[in-house]
Amino acid sequence: MRFVLASQSPARLGMLRDAGIEPVVRVSGVDEEAIEASLPDAKPDTVVVALAEAKARAVLADVVAEHPDALIVGCDSMLHFDGQLMGKPATVDIARERWGRMAGNTGDLMTGHAVLRVDGGEVTATATGTESTVVRFGKPTERELEAYLASGEPLRVAGAFTLDGRGGWFVDGIDGDSSGVIGISLPLMRRLLNEVGLSVVDFWSAPTE
């Protein structure tokens, strides 16, 4: 059975590889804004799970053609802050405005997860869940913020910050699971695989020296 990651995210791929899984990668290309727009009154965890499941289902036919037995994983991360659910900032100005509000405050980085178990070309089980981690933002100086914005990193990531990249200098702390902030929650994924009758260790590659 192959482990399929329905994501272009280098963070998710790196996290899985470091945790012993070499996934098949299939980029879903899902129109996230359209899905969000179709859920105007949904709660934040409903939105991120819906996006995660849409990504997993978007690659299903393609995967089954090649791997009739597969575990397909979709994820979606957004920052819930100040009553807003925010993905990646579209522009530097938007990232700057958000950081002006985030600095010195806390937000919840929420990552929705969906797993589809496929046996003999048919979906035999599904499981979903959301990991929410409290993020306490530091107070970058104006010079620091401008340098961070100029790095380009904030535009590539949900919430305009990273924990494990250049953004780490500006995160004072978290309450919860760090892997969920980076892009895929390992403890939640372990539980979701158990829900569909599998275990992460079924997919572990041979230990490297």
Ligand SMILES: Nc1nc2c(ncn2[C@H]2C[C@H](O)[C@@H](COP(=O)(O)OP(=O)(O)OP(=O)(O)O)O2)c(=O)[nH]1
């Ligand atoms: N390395 C790192 N990446 C982060 C962090 N926080 C968020 N990200 C990245 C992970 C994802 O690539 C991205 C969240 O956006 P999405 O959930 O829409 O995924 P993305 O569009 O990248 O790929 P996908 O839609 O799954 O094909 O932000 C962090 O703390 N560290």
